[in-house]
Amino acid sequence: MRLIQHIIKDxxxxxxxxxxxxxxxxxxxxxxxxxxxxGLRISDILELKxxxxxxxxxxxxTEKNTKEVKIFVINSILKQETDKFIxxxxxxxxxxxxxxxxxxxxSGVEAYRILNIxxxxxxxxxxxxxxLRKTFGYWHYVQYKDIALLxxxxxxxxxxxxxxxxxxDFLV
Numbered sequence: 287m288r289l290i291q292h293i294i295k296d297x298x299x300x301x302x303x304x305x306x307x308x309x310x311x312x313x314x315x316x317x318x319x320x321x322x323x324x325g326l327r328i329s330d331i332l333e334l335k336x337x338x339x340x341x342x343x344x345x346x347x348t349e350k351n352t353k354e355v356k357i358f359v360i361n362s363i364l365k366q367e368t369d370k371f372i373x374x375x376x377x378x379x380x381x382x383x384x385x386x387x388x389x390x391x392x393s394g395v396e397a398y399r400i401l402n403i404x405x406x407x408x409x410x411x412x413x414x415x416x417x418l419r420k421t422f423g424y425w426h427y428v429q430y431k432d433i434a435l436l437x438x439x440x441x442x443x444x445x446x447x448x449x450x451x452x453x454x455d456f457l458v
Contacts, residue, residue, distance in 0.1 A: 293417065303410070306403075312371060317400070320334075326419075335381065352441055423436050424453050
């Protein structure tokens with residue numbers, strides 16, 4: 287039986303993954319950092335362009351899955367990280383360009399391949415499409431206990447659904 291790690295509850299593991307991704311390239315690290323610091327889906331992160339972050343305090347997107355407009359805070363750590371990355375880039379460029387040429391983002395398959403290489407290197411079997419969102423939610427709840435914000439962010443019907451999603455189902 288295969289056990290999938292849905293939430294990364296160990297801060298040291300998060301830091302180890304960050305280091306592995308940095309070894310693989312700053313772009314790879316930044317995909318992870320944006321996901322962990324905002325709760326955005328990888329599919330929405332890959333659609334970001336330089337203009338979406340340049341001189342901004344929030345990321346405003348129309349979610350691919352729900353078609354809803356959402357606003358995500360760019361915290362001070364993420365602001366520093368992204369400012370370095372976009373400094374010399376053009377506004378219309380995708381943040382995470384494919385190496386196949388042209389202004390196209392890398393694919394979701396490629397992003398997960400990269401994330402899973404780093405996760406495997408630190409002993410995490412797999413990062414699935416919800417792992418980073420759930421991990422963001424888990425750590426946000428640990429720090430702020432703001433289930434209403436997370437419920438809205440994740441488009442959940444009730445606080446109990448959100449608590450279960452972020453690994454606090456014993457509170458429901």
